[in-house]
Amino acid sequence: MHRETAISVTRTSPARRLAALGAFLTAMLAVTSPLAAAPDSPGQLRRIAVERLAIATEADGRAHRRAREMLGSAGFPLPAVPGLVPLAPRGEAALATDRFDLRIALGLLAQAFGHDDNSAVLDAQEENGVHAVIVERGSLGLADLTRIMGTGAVAQGNVVELHAPLILWHDAELHLNANEVLQLSRRHGAFILNFGRLIVDGAGIHGVGTQSPYNEEFAPFITTSGPGTMQMRNAQISDLGFGGSVKFSGLSVARSALDRPAAASFIIDSVIERVQRISIQAASNLTIDNNRIIDAGSAALVVQHSRNTTISANIITGKSNTNAIRVLDGAVGTVLAGNAILKGDRAGILIKQAADNTLVKDNIVWARGGGGIKVDRASCTEVIGNFLISNRQKGIEVRRSLDAYLAGNYLVDNKSAGIWVSGQPKRAVTRIAGNVLDSNGSGIATATAAAVLLEGNDFSAQFPKFFSGDLSPQARFVAADVTGETPIALDAAGPVPITDLVRNCESAS
Secondary structure: EEEEEEEOOOOHHHHHHHHHHHHHOOOOOOOOOOOOOOOHHHHHHHHHHHHHHHHHHOOOOOOOOOOOHHHHHHOOOOOOOOOOOOOOOOOOOOOOEEEEHHHEEEEEEEHHOOOOHHHHHOOOOOOOEEEEEEEEEEEEOOOHHHHHHHEEEEEEOOOOOOOOEEEEEEEEEEEEOOOOOOEEEEEOOOOOEEEOOOEEEOOEEEEEEEOOOOOOOOOEEEEEEOOOOEEEEOOOOEEOOOOOOOOEOOOOOOOOOOOOOOOOOOEEEEEEEEEOOOEEEEEEEEEEOOOOEOOOOOOOOEEEOOOOOOOEEEEEEOOOOOOOEEEEEOOOOOEOOEEEEOOOOOOOOEEOOOOOOOOEEEEEEOOOOOHHHHHHOOOEEEEEOOOEEOOOOOOEEEEEOOOEEEEOOOOOOOOEEEEEEEEEOOOEEEEEEEEEEOOEEEEEEOOOOEEEEEEEEEEEEEOOOOEEEEEEEEHHHHHHHOOOOOOEEEEEEEEEEEOOOOOEOOOOO
């Protein structure tokens, strides 16, 4: 929320500043390698802890251990367990089924999300025709699928393989229980389109088989739309999703702005492998917690046009050719807390395009081919208590964003700047407080950064490259107060009166 207020800070006496400067210069006389931090510095200890977590995660190749267990064992802060209320099964309501034209179902999605990739879905139905089974009302389980699907489902023990699409309408529910497995045949064009309730409790859903002979691109997917609800816990999900659209990305909750589901969706305590991506579009109050997400086909998680999404205590590993988590396009009030993103390309977390009031707290981003966290054209973002370590580019990057607040982060061994601020609006103030900067390419780099307010940042392991870019001439102010005991506001020209700075966001920080 935007509200213009004056910025207030605490101050330190000149005597304490001189004492700090003396201690700093004494320490620098003992330095033999300018950027060789002590192995027991706070930043390096966090780096070692993150590397141990990465090794443990790699060793747990089949993802037997839950994300929260692994993060807690490694000593990293965990967010509170979300208080979710699972839907109760509807019971023995009589089933009503029919045949439904897939072109109409896909058209409903196209009204909100466009026609991209619809043709691939239809091409893959060559053997099924354009009509699919729709469950109009009632509750069904795995064993019911062979009865209602006919030749479109093949059962073997507790495993059912769908050879055709399944549509759940508003008053229908599919409930999959522990040790049950639902397979979706790629060759036969199978998928689930859920406008009702999909509850997965300890079951597996997997894309299987060779590519469709009628469309090589198609892969099975699960999409929840309209008033539908999807709740998954203790699930095993794999090999879903294709193309670039939200609709068919693998696991999707994708609504129009007018849809109002009866209950919140969630994905918790699960293992998700080789899914193109998890897409959240125009949803509210959705939770993704305590999952192991492995080898995503593109971005592991994408949140767009949604409100109050919580993504917490997940571990994201394996192949990744783009950002692991994206919060985009007017997604408001998103919380990213306690996640670990280990390796992969590009920035681990991207906040962009009016994704305002996002809280990014206590996350780990390690050894990415890009940077750690990037904030671009988003207002009132808080980046607090994160561990941005050994990334190939910046630790935290802020561009064209009002009132970013960067506090209590560990920025260690990033090849470029620990913090980069550039292209800011004239009245922007970037608040940087209580961070530890250790052995980065530079501490803070700027290019047209407007005002940067510094308070309580520890540069003692960042000597001698405190600043780079147009803020470089102001490095003397850090050298005189290497732990930031006295707040100071700077721009490229020098100090800025703190009383002249204005803050436009409401925050508890």
